[in-house]
Amino acid sequence: MRESVLGAKGLACRPHTNVTKMKTLVTGGAGFIGSNLARQLLADGHAVTILDNFQSGHRINLDAVPQARFVEGDIRDKALVDALAEGVDAIFHLAASVGNKRSIDMPIDDAQTNILGTLNILEAARVHRVPKVVFSSSAGIFGELKTLPIQEDHPVEPDSPYGASKLGAEKAGLAYAKLYGIRFVALRYFNVYGPHQRLDPYGNVIPIFVFRMLRGEPITIFGDGEQTRDFISVQDVVQANYRSALAPDVWGAFNIGSGTRISINALVEKLKRITGVDARVTYGPPRAGDVRDSLADVSAARQAFGFDPAQTMDENLTRYVDWARQEVARVEQMTV
Ligand SMILES: NC(=O)c1ccc[n+]([C@@H]2O[C@H](COP(=O)([O-])OP(=O)(O)OC[C@H]3O[C@@H](n4cnc5c(N)ncnc54)[C@H](O)[C@@H]3O)[C@@H](O)[C@H]2O)c1
DSSP: OOOOGGGOOOSSSSOOOOOOOOEEETTTTTHHHHHHHHHHHHHHHOOEEEEEESSSOOHHTTTTOOTTTEEOOTTTHHHHHHHTTTTTTEEEEEEOOOOOHHHHHHHHHHEEEEEIIHHHHHHHHHHOSSEEEEEEEGGGGSSSOOSSSSSSSSSOSSHHHHHHHHHHHHHHHHHHHHHHOOEEEEEOEEEEEEETOOOTOOHHHHHHHHHHHHOOOOOEEESSSSEEOOOOEEEHHHHHHHHHHTTEEEEEEESSOOOOOHHHHHHHHHHHHHTTOOOOOOEEEOOTTTTTTOOOOOOOHHHHHHOOOOOOOHOOOOOOOHHHHHHHHHHHHHHH
């Protein structure tokens, strides 16, 4: 535990004791990570309500979680968020305007969703004395690296409105933890990949490369390809959400990555091998808002709630490519 809740003033929330069968609210549950998390929660017998407005989520992701209660709506709707938080044991707050590029294109939308939307969640948690809020933060809060690997106290100088809004939301949550005793956990994900991650114009590099390779299209690397990233599988991110929620007294901000890094050029070679496609690669100018290197130090999460990322990138990528093949076939069938 990095910070102790015992020091928090005005402990207003209920004790977090009902951890074996929780009543949970998952915002952004129609999205990539949220739908994977909801599936795990349901499999373990927890009750799940999903709130999502399909801004970047997909109805088909809900097919995998038929036992969840689904509410189509917006986290910016304060009254709706308030109503859904009643009696909840844990809120997993994943709904967001996601990504650097989207935030550069739509900074106001980004701030309204990521900052004001998160404040609606925090207010509802305060009013209904929700014991635990697990927030999906991002390594985007750090900006360019000063030291590698990145520890939690690395300087925070975001390079995009997205990084800034995630940082603002995280700080607001930590203030609520101190003021009201909500066990607020900010999980700063590095680059997440895995099944149910669809192609999105604002999406991550792995789905873009894999979908283009499977369709026989060329791929573009921005910059010289020697920039490095810490890619973490969605199963490990689900594990981090789960374990931090079940650890009753844990709160604070934690880096969530694999603790390993790979260059984009090396990633492309791996993906060529796994897909069996020798894609044509072109190089373009580096993108604004992208950092050069990234690598998480995950020892704080390991110590606080036993976070233990599996070092099996080849297996995870193979699983992702298998899923993406089915997805490409499904979409092609729909267009026939
Ligand atoms: N995928 C990554 O590599 C990564 C890295 C760092 C942080 N994160 C964070 O993890 C969380 C989940 O990301 P993801 O990759 O699953 O993205 P995603 O786009 O698949 O999921 C986000 C979900 O939030 C929903 N949503 C957006 N705005 C909403 C609103 N106003 N009201 C209700 N629902 C809304 C979307 O429809 C979508 O289903 C986000 O908070 C994101 O910032 C993701």
